[in-house]
Amino acid sequence: MKRYIAKACPITILICLLCLLVMQGCTAPGEVKEHTRNLLALNTWINIRIYAGREGPEIINSAVQRLEEIENRMSVTIQDSDVSRINSNAGIQPVKVHEDTFEVIEKALEYASLSNGAFDITIYPIVQLWGIGSDHPRVPSDEEIKEKLKLVDYQKVMLNKDEGTVYLKEKGMGIDLGAIAKGYAADEVVRVLSQAGVKHALINMGGNVIVIGSKPNGQPWKIGIQDPRSDVLQQHIAVVETANESVVSSGDYERYIEDVYKKTGVRYHHIFDPSTGYPANKGLMAVTVVAEKSIDADALSTVVFVMGADEGLDIIEQMENVEALAVTMDKKIHTTKGFDKRLSVTNEEYEIIP
């Protein structure tokens, strides 16, 4: 061997060494890069963006698997889900559910009592009556609404922690975890990703955003707040900088009865006020809540939207590490104390009122 090298032309040896160097650059193992996945689950579109090495796709797979578990337990449209079984056994018998489902319902009831019923998962009979977002939405009569409203009362949800059962006291009652399950699922995705060692990630669950860490370059994530009166989505009125937090918006702009809106200008949207059975009407177009846990941000965005800016923001003010903004019909952005400093307005029609 030595003989051959000694005999080889020096320039050749130099070229060989250069080639080796170049090839080494090509194979850099375990380099951290962006991996993304889009999927439809939990009745919504989900985008998972993580920064990881080659194991990235597998990490995402485990997160997706967790999402599917949650969907199979909490979806109101899957026939044998925990929620469907609770609903079909309303007024008949308690139903044993998975601890995930139990935990979410327990949390939902906490928010119900905190908000004095403004947040109420037993709203399902009203949701079905209006059918907003379904193929056949309609404005029901006052009588119909009054009739169904009798079935809406979170205090008639009986939890038995020892048995792990849930029971709805009256026949015809039903629960819908649509205003909280996505938040829970987002937190679970974050848990799975963090356990796998992911340090930077952004998850968007049908508009609910949650991030792990900062951006890979150390900068905070910039999350736009949807313009509630833009003809198109993806236009924002303000930008909030964030790390390790969830940003959730709710509003009257995504799902509403379009035909009726075009004819009368009245926007019958999908967030109901459990005290009236009608879409919440406290002068708000949109609410955004920022919290460490997405389950809190998700539920609280509904709480504030139903209660209105004054009462709603007062409740948020009493909580630690939770911030909120409420956009009123006159395009004023009301915020919790100090939150205005984290916001930059990007649409000059809107004005911040701290």
Place this chain on the structure above:
Amino acid sequence: MKISLKIGDVFVYVFAVVLVIAGITGMYLMGLKDDRHNVVIEVDRETKYSVEIYEGMEPVELYVDAGDGRYNKVVVMNGEVKIEEANCPDRLCVKSGAIRFSGQTIVCLPHRVVVRLTGTGDSQSDVDDIAH
């Protein structure tokens, strides 16, 4: 100094030249990818179309058949893509407007249609995502 070339030396030179050409071609192709995206259209998680999109292209209209008479009309044009028309109940996909940056998505939930921009577009959105 006299340099004498042997057959082995020639092999090494040829190999080096091939490597350099391959490297340059690779970088050129990746460079091209930078300002070009693909529009990927999925129905119920299955890819139905993958169309290249670039500045100055002729508009392309695609009728995406979601089964049972349900459709979404996708228009791919001049560096952007949008769903122009659809017979879904909420028409959120039409309201979503146009997307321009890689990673952006338009979704039609009722029809289970996803329109996605892929590729390593060098253009960047001003925010990382939108809460809505």
